[in-house]
Amino acid sequence: MKQSFTVRHGALDGVEVFLAVARAKNFRQAAARLGITPSAVSQAVRGLEARLGAALFIRTTRSVSLTEAGQRFFERAAPAFDELVAAAEAARGLGRRPVGLLRLAVPRAVVPLILEPMIASFCDAYPEIEIEIAASEELIDLAAKGFDAGIRLGQMIAPDMVVVRLTPAFPFAVVGAPAYLARRPPPQTIEDLANHACLRLRRSNGSIAPWAFVDGNRAIEASLAGPLIAHDYPTLIGAALRGLGLAQVPAPLAAGPIADGRLQTLLAPFAVETPGLFLYYPGRRQVLPKLRAFIDHVRRADPPRPGSVA
Numbered sequence: 001m002k003q004s005f006t007v008r009h010g011a012l013d014g015v016e017v018f019l020a021v022a023r024a025k026n027f028r029q030a031a032a033r034l035g036i037t038p039s040a041v042s043q044a045v046r047g048l049e050a051r052l053g054a055a056l057f058i059r060t061t062r063s064v065s066l067t068e069a070g071q072r073f074f075e076r077a078a079p080a081f082d083e084l085v086a087a088a089e090a091a092r093g094l095g096r097r098p099v100g101l102l103r104l105a106v107p108r109a110v111v112p113l114i115l116e117p118m119i120a121s122f123c124d125a126y127p128e129i130e131i132e133i134a135a136s137e138e139l140i141d142l143a144a145k146g147f148d149a150g151i152r153l154g155q156m157i158a159p160d161m162v163v164v165r166l167t168p169a170f171p172f173a174v175v176g177a178p179a180y181l182a183r184r185p186p187p188q189t190i191e192d193l194a195n196h197a198c199l200r201l202r203r204s205n206g207s208i209a210p211w212a213f214v215d216g217n218r219a220i221e222a223s224l225a226g227p228l229i230a231h232d233y234p235t236l237i238g239a240a241l242r243g244l245g246l247a248q249v250p251a252p253l254a255a256g257p258i259a260d261g262r263l264q265t266l267l268a269p270f271a272v273e274t275p276g277l278f279l280y281y282p283g284r285r286q287v288l289p290k291l292r293a294f295i296d297h298v299r300r301a302d303p304p305r306p307g308s309v310a
Contacts, residue, residue, distance in 0.1 A: 012084075014048030015077055017041050018056060022074045025064050089288075098293035099128040105142060105150040108135045109233045109253050114151060114166055114277060122297045129290050137232050138204040143282055148291045153250075154275030161280040164295055171271040172212065173251040175263040179243040186266055187246075190215070190222055197245030198224035199236045211248045213270040220270075237263075250274065 020030035021041060031038045049056050056070035066074060106115065115133060123131070134147070142150055157163060176186070180197075187193050190213050201209045208229060210221040226245045230236050233249045240247040241262055251271075257263040279298060281291065 012081075013051070014044040015081055017044040018048055018070075019074070019078055019081055021045060021057065021064065022066060022070065022078075027059075027064065096289050097128060098126050098289040100288070100290050101130045101132060102149075102290045102294060103132045103134065103147045105134050105136065105140055105145070105147045107137050107152070107232065109250070110151050110277065111135055113252055118297065118301050121301075122294065125297065126290075126293050129293065148288070149279055149281040149294070151277060151279050154278050157278060157280045160283055162283045163278040163280045164298060165276060165278055166298060167252065167276040169273050169276045171251050171268075171273045172248050173254055173258075173268070173271060174211070174246055174248050174266040175237075175240055175254050175258065176246045176266055177241055177243045177263055178261070180240075180245065181264060183243075186264070188267075190220060190267065190270055193222060193224055193246070196224075196226075198226040199228045199230065199239050199245045199247040200224065200226060201233070201236060202229050202231050212272045213267070214272050215270055219272070 017030065017034065017036075017040075020034055021027055024030045024033065027041050027045075028038050031041045034041070045056065052069070052073070054069040055067050056073060058065045058067055104115075111133060119131065123129070139152070139156065140147070140150070142148070151166065154163070174187075184196060187196060193211070198211065200211075203209050208223075210223050213220040213222065228236075228239050228244060230239070233253050236247040237249055237254055237257070239245065240249075241257060246266065251258075254263055258265055279295065281287070287295070
């Protein structure tokens with residue numbers, strides 16, 4: 001339900017409207033988001049421009065853009081206003097129960113590794129929260145896409161995010177099926193991989209990820225060749241299990257097949273270690289009760305140990 005808009009008299013008059021127009025770059029879209037009329041938006045912007053003594057927008061019949069004064073005002077006003085909104089939300093949130101839709105953006109492989117073991121207990125503990133899990137390898141802007149939080153490898157998370165550790169650090173393992181290794185001798189050195197079918201990962205930015213190794217203090221990236229390029233680790237593991245070639249994957253994802261002998265670990269002395277998996281969310285945003293409940297539940301759960309989770 002759209003809330004009615006009341007013009008306030010004072011220093012903040014028109015600031016919310018200005019920010020909405022600056023972000024939408026469109027007066028009508030800003031009006032729709034605020035639940036007011038386009039004429040009310042124009043009136044509020046004109047009033048703010050009059051008080052500041054400077055034009056904030058360049059308006060044509062086809063586009064809306066910020067003037068230099070508008071850009072400077074936006075850069076200072078946006079974070080300050082967001083903090084004000086967060087403060088108001090924090091005050092209103094006192095005593096509220098965790099309710100609503102909790103949206104999580106996660107890679108496919110994380111669902112069985114992290115989420116499946118805890119979803120049932122979380123839903124039992126918080127029956128008024130609905131969880132939506134969007135499984136994709138794409139790195140997205142959480143706020144822009146309307147997600148509350150995401151889960152990623154530590155090295156892939158922007159430094160301005162708040163993070164909660166989900167797993168210890170773990171290595172990336174090169175694995176192969178016994179049937180494949182019966183046809184080709186297991187590699188003993190990184191250079192030996194040039195003689196093997198190497199299954200590769202295409203990143204969300206379109207590039208093919210090189211295989212990463214360490215040799216003493218030296219980091220090595222190897223660009224290899226093979227019959228398959230996949231967009232996620234479960235597909236690579238499935239192909240390796242069928243003997244198509246070797247794959248380099250997060251060790252916890254392959255722990256089950258390694259434990260029962262369907263995959264063998266190779267080149268272990270050269271394995272590179274990742275910081276682990278983390279839940280992350282924007283640092284400036286007030287943590288709503290639904291997300292706080294999930295964070296607390298994650299922290300109470302036993303973290304998966306490398307080599308112990310299939």
